[in-house]
Amino acid sequence: MPGKTFYIIIFYYIVLLLSCGKNESSPSSNPCAGVTVNVTGNITNPSAPGASNGSITVTVTGASGFTYSLNGGPFQSSPTFSGLPEGTYTVTAKNSNGCTGTATFTLTAPNPCAGVTITVSGSSNNPTTSGGNNGSINATASGGTPPYTFSLNGGAFQASGNFTNLTAGVYTVTARDANNCTGSANFTLSDPCTGVTITVSGTVTNPSAPGATNGSITASASGGIAPYEYRIGSGAYQSFGTFTGLGAGTYTITARDSRLCTGSATFTLTAPNPCAGVTINVSTTITGNTPCTSPPTGSITASATGGTAPYTFSLNGGAFQSSPTFSNLNAGNYTIAARDANGCTGSAPATVPNLPAGPLFTQVRTLIQNHCVSCHNAGAANGGVNLQPDCNIVNFRQRILERAVNGNPSPMPPSGLLPASERQKITDWINAGGRYTD
């Protein structure tokens, strides 16, 4: 076990270690610590915009042995920087220990336009024609330092305040004086037709007949400045207001005056109506239809009076034709229209009837009803033949002749041929034509 002295030594050793840790420090190596370099100064502004004769002279407190740098440039011993244009500058001062301070200075050129008002005035001339480009502005300036230059609508400056070849519109003229001070004014060039109303009036001569082109219009204009020119539709302008060779129709006459101000009016030329007071009477001659015949045999032949020949004719609103006859018509109701040389029309109804049954057909029909229909009807059409409908009798007439008259290939009725007098009725009818109307 160690002795008491050993513990005492160990104790002080620990105290020493602790105290060394706490009090460890070294002397400062920064010579600028606690040093403040305070930079102030005086400026001289440039004497004019663009001049480079401004200067800065700085004053420093805080130590000695200073050198000076402008905007990070090389250090110099003089505290004065001269030959400066307007701008913002940073001056750094550094003492012999390398301690620095800075200050910022702003050099401002005098504003030559302060309190200066450039006034633009002058005269303008409107274009002399509508849409024309011979307007002009003659501008002058005052209030600044001559000479002035002038700009139109932000364009290049020129020595003259005279601007030509201008159309109607609003223009801004800017004047600039010797010190670049500017002022501006607006000039309005008006269209010479603004507020002008050209009135066109006139008389018409209608064409003498439908389709004729001997109408005319004579127009005259007022409200503008003579001389006037006139045109019809989109035609060329002419020096007089008469237009001839016109058919029926609507025409626009436009007049323009010496400034090209325009006005127009519409004129309507009407041809006389050739049908006024004209009544076209249509009469018809009708042929009835023969039933059971294809094509049908009805016809209508029309004639017209009251208008101007030649006439053309139309059936039920169809195309007009020169022939007055419409054939192959079924029985029914029709409308016939007639149109004359002047296009005047009239119409009439026409009814095509079915012709009545002829006497020979009537005899045969009775015979068939008596001797054949019992075996040839809608319910029992032996041999595919139904002899009840009238037209079936007509259509089967050759077979009826063969079977009931000639007995070929076997007689009808099957029980034996009818008496000769009955068979003669069939023969007579067929010899007469075998039609419904025979």
Ligand code: HEC
């Ligand atoms: C009792 C019944 C009967 C009577 C009455 C009768 N037929 Fe027929 N007919 C027939 C039968 C069955 C056939 C089919 C067999 C044939 O063609 O011989 C026929 C077929 C026909 C045919 C179709 C065949 C062909 O040759 O084209 C015709 C036409 C015809 N008859 C006409 C007549 C006429 C006309 C009469 C009256 C004068 C008549 N028949 C009366 C029973 C009859």
